[in-house]
Amino acid sequence: MELRHLRYFVAVAEELHFTRAAQRLGIGQPPLSQQIQQLETELGAPLFKRLPRGVALTEAGMAFFFDAKAVLAQVERATRNVQRIARGDQGAITIGMINSAPFHPRVQLILREFREQYRSVQLSLTEASTPELAKAVLAGTIDAAFVRPLISDDPGLIVETLFDEDLLIALPANHPLGQQKTLSVESLAREPFVMFSREVGSGLYDEIIAACRRGGFSPRIEQQASQVTSIVNLVAAGLGVSMVPASMRQINSDGVIYRRIDDPAPKARMSLVYRENYQSASLSHLLALARQRSQAP
Structure with a gap:
């Protein structure tokens, strides 16, 4: 039994007339009659009573009519779902983020607009460090991640720059340097630093160390934290x-x-x-949106 047999049967059952059903299907009446006879032979029961003008459903045909309609409706739903997923309008996507990413307005905008434009795509978010996120993307447990630069580029991964933002100096609220509106990096030469380890975020770590060295000193790191938000809290604690x-x-x-x-x-x-040679249409939409919003002034 093929789907076309079900479609032919439903057309005849709804029209109750072979000629009208054949016209509706765009085929000749003799081939349609042959297909229905083959279906009845396969099922082992007559589906129609032949009348002088048209046909009527038998009791078996009536029962089969409801089942056939349900099967065709399910096939149609499945087809629509596949097409929507292929277009990236439906499905699921998991995005990773480092601890500081949700605080940036552009990241917030990218996620908000993706949610608004693709409401049928299930968007899941997870938070971890840059190395952990890179491993998860490579393993395929998440689709993409907002990260700081990696220590090294792993084969099979694409690292695409979105934007740069200035670094600020974070000071305890009662710190004497807080009386100035702007500060030089050199002014921090004698201060204890709160940092995260290089393994957690090599790109940002290296940028800070390089800035200090350009200022003529190596930072004295006295406290380490695993996340940027924790760094802020430790600075607030003095x-x-x-x-x-x-x-x-x-x-x-x-x-x-x-x-x-x-x-x-x-x-x-x-x-x-994100992974090289990915095949997710939903991820393509996210990447396009991220590129567009990251280039905005």
Whole structure:
């Protein structure tokens, strides 16, 4: 039994007339009659009573009519679902983020617009460090991730730069340097630093160390944290100073203040990492949206 047999049968059952059903299907009446006879032979029961003018459904034909309609409706739904998934209008996508990514307005905008434009795509978010996210993308457990630059590019991964943002100096609220509106990196030479390890975020770590060395010193790192938000909290507790992405100003802690760095200010880069030769149409939509919004002024 093939789907065309079901379609032919349903057309005859709805028209109750072979000639009208054949016209509706765009085939000749004799081939349609032959197909229905083959179906009846396969099922082992007559589906129609032949009348002088048209046909009527038998009791078996009536029962088969409802089942055939249900099968064809399910096939149609499955076809639409496949087509929507192939277009990226339906399905599921999992996006990873480093701890600081959700604070940046552009990342917020990308995710919000993706949700608004592709409401039938199930969007799941997960948070981890850059190395953990890169491994998850490579393993296929997540589709893409917003990360800082990696220590090294792994084969099979694409790391695409989205945008750079200035770093700010984070100070305890009562710190004497807070009286100035802008600060030089050199002014931090004697201060204890709160940082994260290079393994957690090599790109940002290296940028901060390089900025300090250009300022003529190596930072004295006295406290380490696993996340940027934790760094802000440790600075607020008076355990040291740090440099954090400008978007972290959204963390409104009474114990921390932020100051701009004299030009040239070091930068924090945000990238999107995804698998080479990916096949997700939904991911294609996300990448296109991320590129578009990242290039906006």
